[in-house]
Amino acid sequence: MGYSYLFNCRTCQYSQKLYEGWGFMVHDQTVNSVLDSTQFNLHYKTRKKIQELAQWHDELQIKTEYKIYRCHRCLQISDKLVVQVSEKGEVLHETQFKCANCNTRLKHTNIHRLKFAICPRCKSKRFEKSKELMLWN
Numbered sequence: 270m271g272y273s274y275l276f277n278c279r280t281c282q283y284s285q286k287l288y289e290g291w292g293f294m295v296h297d298q299t300v301n302s303v304l305d306s307t308q309f310n311l312h313y314k315t316r317k318k319i320q321e322l323a324q325w326h327d328e329l330q331i332k333t334e335y336k337i338y339r340c341h342r343c344l345q346i347s348d349k350l351v352v353q354v355s356e357k358g359e360v361l362h363e364t365q366f367k368c369a370n371c372n373t374r375l376k377h378t379n380i381h382r383l384k385f386a387i388c389p390r391c392k393s394k395r396f397e398k399s400k401e402l403m404l405w406n
């Protein structure tokens with residue numbers, strides 16, 4: 270289950286759709302099903318990391334989830350597919366992202382508290398959340 274959010278710029282009318290949650294991915298997959306699957310377009314570094322961890326850990330769980338980030342420096346928002354690798358509840362690896370705009374390391378943002386962001390097109394601060402939709406898959 271996930272959510273889709275629509276952001277609209279009140280200055281230039283640009284709109285952007287973002288996802289958060291399980292969305293269209295299956296979570297709690299086994300290592301081999303994730304590595305073998307063509308459905309997952311894993312970054313080569315993530316793939317390598319999972320293979321390394323799998324050599325030492327027998328009960329790895331892989332969770333994929335869409336998360337929304339707002340860069341704390343340039344205030345632009347984006348959604349990313351986070352891959353989290355854990356064993357017995359302990360997180361061993363989680364994908365880290367950098368802002369595509371200014372290259373700052375991104376931290377997860379609480380979308381419910383997010384009141385505004387910067388419009389990627391006109392850089393106005395009047396880029397606001399206008400719609401929230403719940404999705405099932």
Ligand SMILES: [Zn+2]
Nearest residue numbers: 340343368371
């Ligand atoms: Zn940035």
Ligand SMILES: [Zn+2]
Nearest residue numbers: 278281388391
């Ligand atoms: Zn704009």
